[in-house]
Amino acid sequence: MGPARRETHLLARVGDWGVRLGLVLLSLAAALVVVQVAARNFFDTGLPWADELARFSCIGLVFLSVPALAGRQSLVAVTLLPDMLPPRAARMLALLGDLATLAFAALLLWSFAEFLPRAGKFLTPAMRVPNWVYYSLALAGSLLLALVALDRTLAAMRGAEPSAPYGDDTGSAPRQP
Template identity: 30%
Template sequence: MKRLEHAFVWMNGWVLILMLTAMAVIVGYNISLRYLTSHSLPWADEAARYLMIWLTFSGAGLILRTGGHVAITNLQDVIPSTAQKLLRALIVLTLLGFFVFMVQVGWQYAQRMQYQVTPALRLPFSYIYAAMPVGFGLLIAHLLLIAHPFVMSGSYKRLETDDTDDGVLPGGANG
């Protein structure tokens, strides 16, 4: 199971790296082209925008697994240990319910937008809106992978390479 989780995290990280690289190359090339030739690519801003949308939704799960999202822990810090576990279990169940709901809503949006195309790239908007159910699906997977240690001790997985951790970023770039 640890190997499968490691492969999942590794692949999710590499997809994010590739999307960020593509976005940087497109924007950088467009800026260079604009200043060197006074022309620009008509689709570059649109492509960068859609890559940013996909990056945001696809990367949220990796941030969730490390505890990188905003959290207010004042209540948890003042209640007894057993109540803390129950509160964290309630948080996990609430997040899971919300994520499942958002997968459904995202899927509906993607289906509704299948016949409308983007102005410059002429892609169906369903490809852009698909970032929502895919991203929330990834959030569900990451949440399920960290749920037990989070509920039991309030700990998150680290993205470092050591003997006790299975979450490693691709290319050895650890945070």
Template identity: 30%
Template structure:
């Protein structure tokens, strides 16, 4: 039990910090998305001169908003679920059922991380139609034993570079929301599995409550 709680502690702290960051980024992204859409409505219907970039900018914000808030919702049980059976079962039996379902979910998420990584890397080959960024960023960090590399817009095994100058935004900056979101979902899934194991071992009382506020009040 002590080993499980020792593994759970740092992972829980990481997910809590990532969730807090994701919530506030989501709030900012939502506000910007609304502003961008309203700006496009004004230019399209009042000035009769639609801008070329707001639609793609709103899509960019929506993708990152989804990628960062989905792990928060998953962790606090905010996804649509049928929990009639688990609620009717004793706590340990329900935890065992939940652990089995989480194990299946983990396999799906790990495959999703691989696909998200590949999709993000292919995004470096394509550019946004209307969004520009004032820099070109290259980054590569191999992950030993995983067969993956945290890589952005370079084929090098290891790289880190930043150059300034306006260029069309690589679509990898959009697709990265898929990869990041799936990685965060995987970390949350592992935490939930550890929590289920602790519950099965009779240590439910030692578990810290998962934060339930979407945005914590000051």
């Protein structure tokens, strides 16, 4: 296996770990909502930190899971048009989608570069953590999304199957070389 394929498989594994961490964050968010509702209803007290931590968990869940979905090309899977097209045209349409994803990820990273240096030093209201910590999972997910989109674009330009290392759109495990 060449160095490019090893890096692609590493990206796929990191994306899968992002999904696993996202599931942990989803569980944490659900538990925090239950704790907060119980605190309000049974103890007549609010837990602002729980709301803020649940929001952090949901942000992390989304941004850490998206790169794995992008690798499988199943972010938005409306396949009516690609299914009707000849194979070459369908591949070109997939490449266009990957280029759009790469542009979106680049825009997100540029936005973080503009936003975080100014806002990152301020603390969140309830947990009192710096904003750069609060948005770190979104930044990491955006960076991974850009790498996955770039990898898929380069694979398509080489004539390789871009989704192969990432598994298929049913969520099966990545294919081993």
